[in-house]
Amino acid sequence: MADAMVERAQRFINSTYNNGAMLGISKLDEDGKTGWTVMYALTRALQYEMGLTSLSNSFGPTTLSTLQSKYPSLNASTMPSANFCRIIQSALYCKGYDGGEIDGTYNSRVQSAVAQLKLHMGVDGAYPGTSLEPKVVKGLLNMDAYVSTAGANEQIRTVQRWLNARYVNRRDFYIIPCDGHHSRDVAKSMLFAIQYELGMADGVANGNFGPGTQSGLKSHTVGQGNSSTWAYLFTAAMVLNKRNVLFGEFTGGVQSEVETFQAFSMLPVTGVGDYATWSSLLVSYGDQTRKGSACDCVTKITPERAQTLVNAGYTYVGRYLYNPSKTSLPEKQIQPGELETIKNYGLRCFPIYQTFSDSASYFKYGQGCVDATNAVEWAKAHGFKSGSIIYFAVDYDAMDGEVTDYILPHFRGISRTVTENSGYRVGVYGPRNICQRVTDAGYAETAFVSDMSAGFSGNLGYPLPTKWAFDQISTITVGSGTGAINIDNDMASGRDQGQNDFDPPAGIVSGLDRDLDQAKYRAPLLADVQSYLTSIGVPETGGEGWTADGDWVTYGAVTTTEAFNHVMDADYLFTNLARTLKIRKALIQAPVLWELRKLNALDAIADEAVKAGLKDDCSTGWGQIFAWVTIQARNYCIQQGYLNASPLTSADLKSVWDQLQDPEYNIRSVAYLTMFNSYQLGIPSPSLTTSLADTQALLARYNGTGDKAEQYGRELVGLYQVLENYNALSRA
Incomplete structure (x- = not known):
């Protein structure tokens, strides 16, 4: 304003x-x-x-x-x-x-x-x-604000004002915000305050959790009845970590909440502010001398290394499903026979999926869908059973605004793709703020927290996420000789038990479609699509023909180029569906492009009639599908295990019709209808080797039955072949 x-x-x-x-x-x-x-x-x-x-x-x-x-x-x-x-x-x-x-x-x-x-x-x-x-x-x-802002915690604001009052005259202490919210600057000011109370001089105190600070805290355990400045600092740290205490003396109520915090953080439950508890409150990695029961590594777990981990008290091992690099870290990806070794030595494995996820530009909804599809394929290839939680990595210090604009849409794509197309579950790996926000949004069940990066803005000023499963706190080497292994030492909360039994390795299916090489093929593909459609009487604009409803109409609300561009912009989704269902993506692309090109005035009138409540249903959206057909197709795919969702009923008709307005839901429904149509025709389910005759039959069935549908199939199979030619070039 x-x-x-x-x-x-x-x-x-x-x-x-x-x-x-x-x-x-x-x-x-x-x-x-x-x-x-x-x-x-x-x-x-x-x-x-x-x-x-x-x-x-x-x-x-x-x-x-x-x-x-x-x-x-x-x-x-x-x-x-x-x-x-x-x-x-x-x-x-x-x-x-x-x-x-x-x-x-x-x-x-x-x-x-x-x-x-x-x-x-x-x-x-x-x-x-x-x-x-x-x-x-x-x-x-x-x-910075010095008054309470939206969502402020007044106890935090009290702590902020107290810190300013007590330390503002120290050389390197600057006035921090007093807005009732924890932040990076507030976290840093707490470390300065502790160093000042430890007697460090100006110029020595630096706001880092170094050896001098750690040593000093070991001699400043606080417990019930303590009313010194140290009790105030300890309760301040509790308040800033969103624990339910009052800033001030160490009361019985504080002790009870300390015990709760210690249990939550997997610390020894002592009820006092000891060094381990101080550390966990002040820096994300806490006391790095702690030995966790989990670890993750980029090194193959051999029998010798497995024995080392068992001897060192580890139970859980995080390993990577995939390594995008051909040269770096050759054992980062799970190696042949490795999961069997993990199982034989009584260890449990939790899978991690990470590519080049190190900047905001990587993260977007579509990329989340792609990552999810790839992760599911690799999880199945290695033999992870249904129910496994896959941790998708965010390997950079995203600002809070970037979490909103990039990370959350990315994980929405991951969640939807994994949930609909597999029995796997989603976890998130990253700094605290990312983990908390992704789990709060419902896009991940558990979090694997990258707490070693204590200086990340997404860690400083944020408490340990409520649904943390693994907490990465230090890098260490255990064992010797052939059993020596460098690992990230992780705390485990027990929220994820990993897997200790695996299906036989399935391998990656060969010949699956890939994203179109659009830089190379988009322009010539458009030219060939235009040429083919023109040859069957469908010019760049205008024209007449049969609709999916069986009407002969004048169409042209969308040009060939516009329809083509819509399909190309959603190429990632067509690819994901084709890879998931193990079919050719041109089989999904062709009817969508065709129906987009043939949108007409009658389609818009029918849509408005449904919106006004004058009709219950009509063919709608990019693929011009009826809601009742969508319900049948989705239910069939649920029964066949292609789709992981709850069955739909006639009561869902309006809801499904509304969702068909979303291009993504519509395109997915086109794919599921294709699978259902094979059942209706009594032919084998489509696959990577479906014959051209069966492909034409499937495309014709998209329009229904009878002569008009047969003509629809003959026309559409030509478009299928044009699209398939370029898809084949991209997967070569």
């Missing part, structure tokens, strides 16, 4: 600093909306007014030290210039405080706002009065 005073602040920057040119930035939009762009501009303006020649968006050490040396206390008598004051007034408005008239006067309104700001920060005791101290200015010129 626009704010008139923020707009005035933006105009001040533009008018005073030559539309930003003097600050090295572009002209600000005068839209009245605060944000980092405005804060960066104000920071640069402050640096300019202090005489700095190298301007930056960052309020860094040089800016702070210059402010501390020149203006250690800003007030009405020490404000160096009117513009300097206007910068402060503008920043106050951007923070939601009354900055006066942005007139360069440090008046009573400004003073009142500054006093309120410091109160909200918790530093009013350390910095009494209405002057502005340099660290307060630094806190003013960022986007």
